[in-house]
Amino acid sequence: MKPFACSALLLMLLPGFALLEARQSTVYVSVVSTKLFVVGAPNPQTGLFYQKTSDDTLWQHTGRNNIRAFGVDIHTPSRGDVLCIASGNGVHQTTNGGKTWKITTGWRITEVLSVAIDPRTANTIYCSTPYGVYKTTDGGTTWNERTNGMGTLFVQTVLIDRNNPETLYCATEQGVYRSDDGAATWKKTGLHVGGVRSLTKHPTKSNVLFVGTDDFGIYATSNGGAYWDKMAAGLDHVAFYTMVFDPTNPEIMYAGGYITGVYKSVDGGQSWRRMNDGLTNLNVHSIAVDPTNGNRVYAGTMFGGVFKSENGGTTWRYAGLGGSQVWTMTVQPF
């Protein structure tokens, strides 16, 4: 999966071109299934796909297909060498940019819904499952359950505070849990709603988080989870599967969910409006913003593939992977 070696060479030889190339980010998407999915069949158009931001509708596949890929996380300091996929079979991991892959988890860890790599060390990885949270500190050789203090085991998402990686948050079926000791213990935050489906943290303000729920809309906290406010201004829907900050301007946020299309906020989540021009599938499960160009936004849909906006969500166009259930997306600045 490492088509970047040539680019690196060019970068050294051609400074002008290198500047252009340096602005090329990489988009990763995990495809759980497609409209053609059949249990036991090969289901080739599933798994992890990636493209350069200039690649239009062209996507390349890496790793195994037919794995029910729910999530993906990239160890940014490795520039994509270390990468994990959260999948039905467990955690698929590569440490060489996709040349080889290994399922590092055994049978006890299944239906992995999200994975999070510690930005300080790629040996520390967390994953969330319907059976709790698991952690490895040796790069996947051994995994241990980390659910002490959790009242529910169904954990949709585990999120690392990248400013303080000992702090983690979990979106669960019974609210949001927080750990301040690397998942050794968990405490329930002040949010008491069920079916928390997504969780996102402000790029720089550690205590600012937003969650999307299956039936209760969007909540936000500005104090690390002690108190939560329901965000209502401009929201006409209740089920939100994804929320993201624009890393280039955290006052800008995007959210999507069940028949919502894409909502955008320009005031840090206080108010929202729908931006669906050209978005022909309104079931949005994942959104990602290019960290090198905040106007470039991607929306992954349920069985409708990927849509792309080059103007901050004002208009959208189809960007490939039609028919796919695009569960997670991320754009990396390399």
Place this chain on the structure above:
Amino acid sequence: MGALGPMRTTFNILLLCTIIAVPVGAQSIFEQRHGEVVRIASGERDRSFSTITAKLKAGNDVPYALALLDTLTVDEAIGGMFYSYSLIGCYLHTQDLLPDSLKRKVREAYRTRTMYRGDTENHWVMYYTGLYLAAQTWPNEGGSRWFNGRSSSENFQEAGDWLNHWVTTSSTIGQGEFDSPTYVTTFITPMLVLYDFARDPVMKKKAQMMLDLLFVDFAAEHLKGNYGGGHSRDYPEDIINPLAAPSTFWAWLYFGEPGFPPWNETRYRPRHRSAWEPVFGAVSSYRLPDIIYHIATDRTVPYVHRETKRVRNVIRAGREMNPPVYKYTYVTNDYILGSLHGGILQPIQQHTWDVTYASDKPNNTIFTLHPFYSGKELAMFFPEEEKFLSDEVDRYHKVYTNPNKWNSSSPYEQTFQHENALIILYHIEQGAKQPHVDGFFPKNLDELLRDPSGWIFCRAARTYVAIYPLKPYQWMEEEVNWRLRSHELNNGFIVEVGSADEDGSFEAFQEKLLQRKPEYKNFDSTRTVEYTTRQGAKMKFTFDGERVLNGDRPSFKDYGFFNGPFIQSALESGVIRMQYKDKTRTLDFKNVSIVETP
């Protein structure tokens, strides 16, 4: 009578004596039939590892078999867990007949093909059986030689650990995918392959014991090829036509029933990609113990069989991971009346109750259901998005949201059975999807009478069924059946089943029923019905309330793991004792031993 008449008579008597003298049992049935399975399967041209195995074993159509095996090692027409166990099973049975080049291709398949583990119990049994045997076959290889990047030893260890876990769970609290006429194949076949090729004697023994358990579990609810009673999962086509299910083939091979070879019978209409998995039984060294054969076929005395199973893993919106399932079955020589206690016990394909009767006609069953569907139900068991799950399931199970479907779990359905009498109650919430209950009555019944008293009387061969709907209904003709449909939300049925042996004539059966009616005044508010069976048992049942029998409150705890004349086991004991007359066979899973007496 001609000149040869007396001689013919003498010959016939001798022949009869010879037939009587041959001991009938599992061994003789199997010996008579397993060769035929291989022979017939070897002439089939479906794309399955089962028929490839048969062709190579029989020496029939060998070039085609080798070419097909070659193709399937690279053709991704089938994949995942189905591929994992059946490819290695075929390979291990036939490796002496394979050219080296093809052996290498089979080996390579476990590096290049993704073996998806799946998300159901049967998926995991197939996946880990395949992985266990493949890792055993190609030991000491690094992760780069395997599809999942794990070494042979890692794969062997993981697969063995899970198989041990599954054996322990299944032998103590039961299977989640229990008693499925369709999916039983996906447990039997991998266990046959594991039994034949596991080198570890303990694993081999466990595979043998699991086969015994799977077969005796089936045998206790078996009637002439039919898998009776409630089922965790089944397809509508098999529910309305019981002998069409894959379990029929296994019954024919091991129990000797039904009498007809399944592949020649229109009643047996397998829908799956291959109906020839019993080839793996036919070529196996596993032999069904005689005691299980007798349990499956001796119906001289009617009996009650009770057992406890479990719900598959509830991952959200539940209080327990694996709540118990209580199953009650009444078995006679003519019919089986069986029921699960009700509620959501398995998503998608549950079959809560039926009476299945011996017949030479298809569609030999009667039952009712509420055709429930819900994203919330699916979200209890699957991690995907609740609001999309129903549509996703519909894509491959086709009928999940269909209001006319013939399989369903429902939170609005509960049962109370005593011997050959059953009360089914429905309490459908206001606003629920598909607010009706349906009943299936085959059109080929020998007699059908909707009596003005309210009773519906049915006769099929020697079996008599009486059903009393508590609420008004409409009666609709369909292709092979009548559909009873009632739109009343608080609803129910009284069912009594009899037979020529139990009741004499059909008229006498009707006469007994016409003298009785259920009591259910103020049913919409109390949801309580009282009924005295034709044999005098007083039943009182309240939806979400008590089950009272003759003033007592029968406890589900009495069900044990198995509690019937043929099988006894305490829940979680891991010790399962089969009994037939003076013979016993005890499976002790905790000590991995089998003890037979005498």
